[in-house]
Amino acid sequence: MKSSLKEVHVTDAVGRVLAHDLTQVLPGKFKGPLFRKGHVIRQEDIDDLLSIGKEHIYVMELAPGELHENDAAVRIARAVCGPGLTLTEPREGKVNLVAGMDGLLKVDASRVRAINEVEQAVLSTLQSDQPVKKEQTVAASRVIPLIYPEERIEAVEETAGPSPVLEVWPFRPFRVGVVTTGSEIYHGRIRDRFGPVLQEKLESFGSTVMGQTLASDDKDLIQAQIRSFVDQGADMVLVTGGMSVDPDDRTPGAIASLGAQVISYGTPMLPGSMLLVAYYRGIPVLGLPGCVIHDEYTSFDVFLPRILAGERIRREDIVSLGYGGLHSC
Numbered sequence: 001m002k003s004s005l006k007e008v009h010v011t012d013a014v015g016r017v018l019a020h021d022l023t024q025v026l027p028g029k030f031k032g033p034l035f036r037k038g039h040v041i042r043q044e045d046i047d048d049l050l051s052i053g054k055e056h057i058y059v060m061e062l063a064p065g066e067l068h069e070n071d072a073a074v075r076i077a078r079a080v081c082g083p084g085l086t087l088t089e090p091r092e093g094k095v096n097l098v099a100g101m102d103g104l105l106k107v108d109a110s111r112v113r114a115i116n117e118v119e120q121a122v123l124s125t126l127q128s129d130q131p132v133k134k135e136q137t138v139a140a141s142r143v144i145p146l147i148y149p150e151e152r153i154e155a156v157e158e159t160a161g162p163s164p165v166l167e168v169w170p171f172r173p174f175r176v177g178v179v180t181t182g183s184e185i186y187h188g189r190i191r192d193r194f195g196p197v198l199q200e201k202l203e204s205f206g207s208t209v210m211g212q213t214l215a216s217d218d219k220d221l222i223q224a225q226i227r228s229f230v231d232q233g234a235d236m237v238l239v240t241g242g243m244s245v246d247p248d249d250r251t252p253g254a255i256a257s258l259g260a261q262v263i264s265y266g267t268p269m270l271p272g273s274m275l276l277v278a279y280y281r282g283i284p285v286l287g288l289p290g291c292v293i294h295d296e297y298t299s300f301d302v303f304l305p306r307i308l309a310g311e312r313i314r315r316e317d318i319v320s321l322g323y324g325g326l327h328s329c
């Protein structure tokens with residue numbers, strides 16, 4: 001059986017689906033749809049309908065196995081929604097997924113793709129692994145036709161599976177130690193510019209700089225300062241400068257010979273190709289190249305929110321940056 005039209009009295013129409021647009025004409029003022037096809041009639045609409053002379057209207061009778069677009073959109077949104085997200089009421093067939101707090105958006109791209117393979121189902125999302133703000137819309141769901149087969153929604157629900165397709169991970173308040181290398185800063189030849197940049201970035205995610213120490217280009221000194229921050233309970237240590245190929249660039253060697261597990265020295269993203277990501281006694285230790293001072297968006301800005309949301313960076317996260325990773329050079 002397919003959906004069909006049925007004539008009903010307006011007072012019996014609450015909750016029914018309007019079968020076609022209803023036009024309102026206010027001479028000299030307005031001519032246009034008062035209600036659109038597909039509108040679900042509410043109690044408060046009845047007076048308006050009567051005011052345009054409608055005592056009877058055509059409503060759509062949904063056959064078993066058919067869904068109104070609003071209900072289909074809600075079912076898709078519910079199927080994919082995970083912790084940290086809330087749903088809006090459907091409006092014109094669309095439901096938004098909204099972040100409940102500042103945090104890191106996590107989207108399973110392969111399941112988003114598979115859901116959109118279901119004929120005329122729409123799930124549109126932001127890209128995964130980016131910071132989002134409380135109340136930011138991060139995804140929207142809808143279907144294309146007004147009446148949608150329920151079996152397709154069941155296919156969407158099956159594809160989504162039991163684990164969330166989208167979620168927002170809250171940022172954790174990290175206490176971060178900063179070790180600034182470079183004899184030009186250590187000996188006071190130039191003023192340090194890394195400290196303020198890092199403090200601002202970290203504070204924007206709710207974290208704090210627990211301290212900043214200066215080290216000359218000396219491996220033992222750099223190592224001692226990293227160790228000292230870890231001993232004091234740092235949640236992360238950032239080591240600035242000395243990341244390239246000059247003989248005085250000691251940072252990568254110092255981090256590696258601490259016994260840290262180096263996930264990668266180098267990332268296929270510009271700027272920020274000289275970034276180093278390591279873990280020492282379970283604590284993330286990052287070597288930051290000079291570009292972090294002056295470039296607004298580097299590989300550090302890709303990984304910082306992910307680390308602050310509790311993610312452990314793997315080598316595959318780094319190598320996958322190359323595609324689309326050329327921002328400036």
Ligand SMILES: Nc1nc2c(c(=O)[nH]1)N[C@H]1C(S)=C(S)[C@@H](COP(=O)(O)OP(=O)(O)OC[C@H]3O[C@@H](n4cnc5c(N)ncnc54)[C@H](O)[C@@H]3O)O[C@H]1N2
Nearest residue numbers: 180182191192193194241242243244245274288289290291
């Ligand atoms: N032959 C090559 N040269 C360079 C390479 C390369 O692969 N081969 N990589 C380039 C890239 S990419 C970057 S980024 C930089 C890496 O820089 P470093 O991390 O080694 O930075 P430094 O050499 O220590 O400093 C660069 C520049 O910035 C000034 N600086 C450093 N720290 C501070 C600070 N805390 N406050 C103020 N200014 C600072 C430093 O004095 C230098 O002028 O290497 C490229 N070259």
Ligand code: MOO
Nearest residue numbers: 272273274289291
């Ligand atoms: O780290 Mo450079 O790409 O690290 O400007």
